[in-house]
Amino acid sequence: MSALGAVEVDAAAGGPLFRPLSAEDGEQRPAEIESLCMNCFRNGVTRLLLTRIPFFKEIIVSSFACDSCSWSNTEIQSAGRIQEQGVRYTLAVTSRQDMNREVVKTDCATARIPELDFEIPAFTQKGVLTTVEGIIDRAVAGLEQDQPVRRATDEEVASKIDEFIGKLKQLKELHSSFTFIVDDPSGNSFVENPHAPQKDDALVVTHYRRTPQQAAMLGLEGEEVDEKAANSAEDLRNEVLQFNTNCPECNAPANTNMKLVQIPHFKEVIIMATNCDSCGHRTNEVKSGGAIEPQGTRITLRITDPSDMTRDVLKSETCSVEIPELEFELGMGALGGKFTTLEGLLKDIGELVERNPFTLGDSSAPSKTEKLQEFLGKLREIVEGKAKAHFIMDDPAGNSYLQNVYAPEEDPELKVERYERTFEQNEDLGLNDMKTEGYEAEGAPGR
The missing domain is CATH 2.60.120.1040 (ZPR1, A/B domain)
Known part of the structure; x- marks a missing residue:
């Protein structure tokens, strides 16, 4: 039986499928499944935990550990769909408590520290459930990983990276405040507000509409279609529409042109003009594009x-x-x-x-x-x-x-x-x- 199947059986037995992350009742047990280690190609164990973060949403936490080579890997996936809007969290880190805030960073999110001109681009790391300090530790570990090779091949680059690693480590000491930004076009990332449901003055949450490029990055072709449809609707407003009518004088088939016009400092009006090629009769008419005014x-x-x-x-x-x-x-x-x-x-x-x-x-x-x-x-x-x-x-x-x-x-x-x-x-x-x-x-x- 698969891990998710085991969790679903437990839920069918009477327990909820997603339990709060801070549950202390002993019921929140991860499901285990034997899987292949991609480091030594022997079997290891993957643990899956379906949990719910307070004031956020449901997530799936997966953790793999290999007893043969001691390789481990942890990542998270959102259990919900991609949100209607992207989200940007801007946190002013000024204390040790801010460093311990929980952070959900999906694989399509970008993390930035403007003071160091430092950025973790989207899709360069797997999704993680960690803290602000954990994000910095992962960045330090990633930079230190290839330092021995760099020192042997390019000492100058290695020394600059060592200097930058030192700056990242100093952030953990909080010698000065800094800004931590998580920008996620999918809207599924999260930075904890310890004062929830009250407002957190140190945390600014901004929701925004995805650009066509961000939608394409997420594989949302429908949003591009919507964008094209909006542009087509705008082009339609700038076109002269034509439909078939009969001449009011001779009843011969004629064409009526219709155009929506924005009158400056007033409102939109619809202008219609009919020209009859048979008798030469011409008429034009204007209709208001709005409702009857209150006065x-x-x-x-x-x-x-x-x-x-x-x-x-x-x-x-x-x-x-x-x-x-x-x-x-x-x-x-x-x-x-x-x-x-x-x-x-x-x-x-x-x-x-x-x-x-x-x-x-x-x-x-x-x-x-x-x-x-x-x-x-x-x-x-x-x-x-x-x-x-x-x-x-x-x-x-x-x-x-x-x-x-x-x-x-x-x-x-x-x-x-x-x-x-x-x-x-x-x-x-x-x-x-x-x-x-x-x-x-x-x-x-x-x-």
Whole structure:
């Protein structure tokens, strides 16, 4: 029977599979299995202990010992999966108690001591359950292992390593404080907090998102796919999407282009444009990319200069337009949603008036025709900068916008007011009958 099988049988007999590391009840017995010694190729004994570290997680501690050649090896493996985020432990070592802190260092973790510019790279050591002092001892033992050969081949390098080993040993004497860092992209390493569950001022724990290179190092191809998917989604936001529709005029097949645009100092909007190759009909429409705002918006611009005609304007479907000097008001829904300049919007208003057969067509009365010609003349003067006027946009949904050319500073000619909607305005927007709170609990059938 395998060692893990033996442990599972013990657990099935009534005991927990993972017991606390500090258990003192005598029940925490390691499972033993005979295995091959990789040093002398004779049989030795591997002991496996499934244990749980308080305030951390379950781990598997394995220890091998060979009675023939006295070779031994100890390592740990995480009993859980790779975590969602990597983890970095930064410990300020100032006392003997800090040197005795338990440390779980997996094989993919990096250990560093910045004061000595010393680093143990990932995958150069097996995972260990030890202490801060034990990490330093293992580093010293690893450096001393090949020193006799170095002294025979390169005395200068050997002397420098001896000097560095001396510095590592001095750290154990705590002549000065130092920083000990364990960085593990898998998130399965651990440095003990003796004050747990209280905060440890000497220990800083930082969780971070793995880079694609770290994910590849851990063999997590899925994270690279997620990264590529995120990049693809970002590229999609920068593309113009196209889908098939029918022309609203002649009903012939046509293409509609759609683009998501971020308006500076405002929000995202969706611009859609349809061009019909059969009849030449062209339409464009703007939809807000966000929800209805908590308050309505009233924007007032005092047109004083021809440069005002170049200001960007977003007029939503719920926005009405007013020009007091011309006694003109454009109701909600007229012209639909538009993202253009102030000049373009005023020209669209003029075209809307001219296209109406009951105003300037054969069905119009002479008196009305004269008044509307006068209106169009004054409107052209405003567009050409020959006359001053006030341009007012009132949007109960709060999704309209008029460019502030002084942004982020205040515009002396632009006034933006927020107001509470009336019951009638909420009724027009369909908000009075909209219920979003407690809907599932009260409106779900059969409850």
